[in-house]
Amino acid sequence: MAPLVEFQNVSKWFPHTTGRALLRTHITRWLGASRKDNFVALKHISFRLDPGESLAVIGSNGAGKSTLLSLAAGLAVPNEGTIAVNGRVAALLELGSGFHPDLTGAENLILNAALLGLSRKKTMDLSEKIVEFSGIGDFINEPLRTYSSGMVMRLAFSISINTDPDIMMLDEVLAVGDSSFQTKCHDALADFQRAGKSLLFVSHAPAQVREMCEKAIWLDHGELMMEGDAEAVLDAYSGGMALKQQAGNQAI
């Protein structure tokens, strides 16, 4: 069977000058073209995610987890290697994903569904279900800037899960909602997985990873440290962290 997501020897680097969009920066880069002042976010990463499986990405801050997700979601393009994604992706990468503050929740819903690739008819059919799932109620007709961060997350999650993607990509967003909505999310994701769909999931919570994913990959400073069974990768990761801490303590 064709994999849902496959990374083959993928590397991604960013110019250190990113953020300064100046003519001078680009000219010196074209002229000098030295690759040395690049920040390498991912080094030769290969892994695959098969249909029906769920994969967690773990690692400390700055390990390259979010970069990996943005590549898998098709937002950024790798500098080396190839990425194949077969199936419709819904990515929930950070809070406020793709909402305009001046538009109402309902208007944002339609815009988002369109951008996720739904037809107008499907969007209209689903919108009631999405609003109901989100539990936002009458606020759906208020502009987004009046929403709390929890409400924004509710709406974003409701849209993503109800558009029935083949893969859901989540970047530590579930921690935001209140506990009743978190439970609702977990139930919905469990149903989603039971329907044979896949999750690609960045998390710092081992319990969540154990519960939701059978496979995991561990990234450290852009390198793939380990790929395999979620439990084994979590053990190795926490072991590695403990060692690092010990080394740190000794150094002090």
Next chain:
Amino acid sequence: MWSGDYRFVISSLVAKDFKSRYRNMSLGVLWSLLNPLIMMSVLTFIFTQIFGNPGDKDYPLAVLCGLVPFNFFAIASLSGTTSLLENSFLIKKVPVPRQIFPVASVLSNCLHLLIQIGLLLAAIVIFGRGVNINWLWLPVIWALEILFVLGLAFLYSAVNVYVRDTRYVVESANTILFWLVPIFYSFSRIPAQYQAVYQFNPVAALVLMMRTILLEGQPPHLGTLRNLLLVSFVTFGIGYFVFHKLKNGFYEYI
């Protein structure tokens, strides 16, 4: 990769532009009508009462024939330029083809254009010029102009991601263009040696053809039409090519 409904996405984006622009405006879409009318009045006052001859009855209509194309060009090219940065919240989140953002931005300005053309045609009819068969040329020349602006929007928006000064270059160019397009003077006042250059400027060519069609009731000059066709298609081609070359880096630089 992305397999969605382009028409639905673009119409949703156009609706977003339109709503987010007018939601907090007390006069709403009326601004689309007020702006050219005010400019027309001011220019008419200055160039008939202060500089020109007070007897020129056609002057307001001629000015309006210039203002409508110029306004569309200036606003659509500028909002096209900033379209990618303004939609950065979407570009960072959804792997939708990037081309749709400049396209939606130009198309949402076409809604204002329709209102302004409606105003212009109403003024033409009210002031006794009447409808003539050459009005059929209007959709053709406007389609070419929109193609030209789309090409510029692709080019400018992509470059603007990498070099943020682009936006101010476009703004300044539009200010200069106001004087270099025959808006408040007639084409016949331009010295012969400059007339050919003017005809290669699609905005000037459009103004010229609008006056020929609406005020003189004549079909557009074929040489001017050919130039507009050429410049529009070449600009669109270059713009699309540059956009395509640069789009892979948008995520990093936005």
